[in-house]
Amino acid sequence: MTSSARIAVDAMGGDEGLAVMLAGVARARRRYDGMRFVLVGDEDAIREGLKSHPNLTAASEIVHAPEVVTADDKPSQAIRRAKTTSMGIAIDLVKRGEAAAAVSSGNTGALMAMAKLSLRTMPGIDRPALAARMPTLGANDVVMLDLGANTEVDSRNLIQFAVMGAAYARTVLDLKAPRVALLNIGTEELKGTDIIREAAQKLRAATHLPLEFTGFVEGNALSRGNVDVVVCDGFAGNIALKTVEGTARFVADLLRRAFSSSIRSKIGFLISRPATELLRHHLDPNNHNGAVFLGLNGIVVKSHGSANEIGVETAIGVAAKMVRDDLTRRIAEDLGNFEAQAA
């Protein structure tokens, strides 16, 4: 990325507070050389917090925001305070070209509503989509979208999600031609709704895009690592993503119970701890953090509300890669190519 690229950080959002946000930004500062930050929030508190991070101070500016969007705020309430909240001001910096991307750990619904209203949808995109990464058994994470921005979609929306998701996977997963599949309840061509089958037919015909359409993928194959981008409506995507989270936690809880069920199993657990730590590392959401709103005229990254400093660093890394690869332009080009062939 160029030395002038700046990332606006909503320093106040998230459940973990300002200190964790700043610690995460400081980590990102060390990792991504030349990156600069605009820290948005309570000026005095940020200035005080920066005392622990001299390396960050030199690479940052502070923009004061008198208010904070809370977890309980409805999107409609948050929008009315766009000009005074740290979240709203961070997005506005992107809109005015003063930052290349915005990162927030705050209220997802509010962030989505504000980003959409302020940045507007890209030409050629009917609906923006929320995308995130999940761990797999394969060499890289899988990207899934939409995760809840659109509970109902048509086949055109799904195709646009596929194009956007592939562009995103090329950037964050460093893949040349990501394997893209539609989430469905079977892999045979006749399975699913008319909308999904129509989208599949058109994606199969679009052979010139920098992606490989592989057909349908079922819920049990999401983590297998044989697909890079999973495309679905926001209802199914939200259910699938949360079911993955819930089931991983469920199995981990059962394991914890099992390991503490006897002295013998406790001893076995202590001995094999390095192994279970590896597992924990692989499943830790902080290592996959950073959901993005694709399809807007600007880059907005949602960090998980409970992300720790490593999670915040990961989310900022996602924003940095998107800025470096000029993702918004890349999506526009791919869409243009798709429309040109389809016409």
Place this chain on the structure above:
Amino acid sequence: MTSSARIAVDAMGGDEGLAVMLAGVARARRRYDGMRFVLVGDEDAIREGLKSHPNLTAASEIVHAPEVVTADDKPSQAIRRAKTTSMGIAIDLVKRGEAAAAVSSGNTGALMAMAKLSLRTMPGIDRPALAARMPTLGANDVVMLDLGANTEVDSRNLIQFAVMGAAYARTVLDLKAPRVALLNIGTEELKGTDIIREAAQKLRAATHLPLEFTGFVEGNALSRGNVDVVVCDGFAGNIALKTVEGTARFVADLLRRAFSSSIRSKIGFLISRPATELLRHHLDPNNHNGAVFLGLNGIVVKSHGSANEIGVETAIGVAAKMVRDDLTRRIAEDLGNFEAQAA
């Protein structure tokens, strides 16, 4: 159950073959006293197989079927051979009142299509639904429906699924008033589609049913054990069920990799083996086997294609409980009560 109740078993369906089916039936015979069976399939092969199970021979009759529905048969193909296949004949025995229930480990789509065509939908039910159980951290399994019979539904369908699922949970989970929730992408009243919100509103008002409607449940809470019945359309349900299966296997695979990553972790694994065996037992699909088609004029239980003899025994146990509690009549009564209050 009365001594005259008989369960028709498609002895040929499933990936594991006749020997596993018969071994499973023999286990069920030992557990459920007085139960009788009609074994449907190749007569010579069944007679030969029964030689290993003298206890079962006395409690069984054989009905010959010259053909078998294969895993690759399309539902439309299977239907044309309903009179000659072991699956079709087993269902027909239920239709003619010669068996109280049918159990098959064969092709799900074919079983669903044949059962629907032969047994027809119950009065008051617009669409039958596929229900199954999943393990939780709580005291009992959770029942989920629909799992793929209906990719699109209206609010009336969802309400009928809730009533049927609750009746089923009262029977198989032995609960007085199961806690029922609608699967959604958030727990606030405004979340989800119009169809889901409308179903929620009506279920909230139906206070006289033997169930407790608890609102919405998200994908991450399916396994927590704070809800007994999860209601959704067949698309979301199929995605959620398969995502649970896939993620549980994913975590188990990661664990296996981790445990075999060093000598030290292998030793730890061996020591804590009783603990991991407990976990394996809890997650083993054979202990939760037996999906059912609710809403038909007769009981049909789908055993998993790869079920072992314990799985087959579990599925037959599900059929036995449904017969014992006269589930079809129970659903009809509950629906009548719901309609009476709603009118």
